[in-house]
Amino acid sequence: MSLPELEKKREQYRCEHKTVVFTNGCFDILHAGHVRYLTAAGGLGDILIVGLNSDASVRKLKGEGRPVNPAADRAEVLAGLRAVDHVVVFDEDTAEELVRRLQPDIYVKGGDYSLDRLPESAIVAAYGGRTVLVPMVEGRSTTNVIQRLQQTGAATAGSDGKGGL
Numbered sequence: 001m002s003l004p005e006l007e008k009k010r011e012q013y014r015c016e017h018k019t020v021v022f023t024n025g026c027f028d029i030l031h032a033g034h035v036r037y038l039t040a041a042g043g044l045g046d047i048l049i050v051g052l053n054s055d056a057s058v059r060k061l062k063g064e065g066r067p068v069n070p071a072a073d074r075a076e077v078l079a080g081l082r083a084v085d086h087v088v089v090f091d092e093d094t095a096e097e098l099v100r101r102l103q104p105d106i107y108v109k110g111g112d113y114s115l116d117r118l119p120e121s122a123i124v125a126a127y128g129g130r131t132v133l134v135p136m137v138e139g140r141s142t143t144n145v146i147q148r149l150q151q152t153g154a155a156t157a158g159s160d161g162k163g164g165l
Helices: 003-015 032-042 055-062 071-079 096-102 119-126 142-152
Strands: 020-025 047-053 086-090 106-110 130-134
Touching: 003 020, 003 047, 003 086, 003 096, 020 032, 020 096, 032 047, 032 106, 032 130, 047 055, 047 071, 071 086, 086 096, 096 119, 106 119, 119 130
Parallel strands: 020 047, 020 106, 047 086, 106 130
Antiparallel strands: none
16 A cells, blocks of 8 residues: 555544554564564554565665565565555655654554664654554564575575476
8 A cells, every 4th residue: 555545544544543553674574473473563453554664675774685575575465464454665764754644553663672772652652652562572583584594405495497485
């Protein structure tokens, strides 16, 4: 969904007195940690909006070789999750502009962050919202998945053109 479309939906949700939750991230190779995190975030309100870093933004944040999956694919996978209501792609390093424009009731990030490291939390506090940190799932990260693939050689499996998983 585009940001202008989402802003209209946000107004509708405000009129319906629905609690809007917002989170953001790269969500490159979706894993159980992501699903648990998004389910927890979605459980905090009525509507969950996910801000998804664009490919250029992911590259800038994570380095060359990332993202593994392009933004359109990552958005489609996220949108298919039961907990997620809307996905919006953004190019900036942080989700400050999205938070400023959408004004979610609750802003959620993973427990590997602290409020002082989240510029979005000051914006949320300024309009009366709140920021919630959801605990991380130990041992679950995209970096860990990529490292396991590289160690097992599975990263090259299917490179014979036969469409391996």
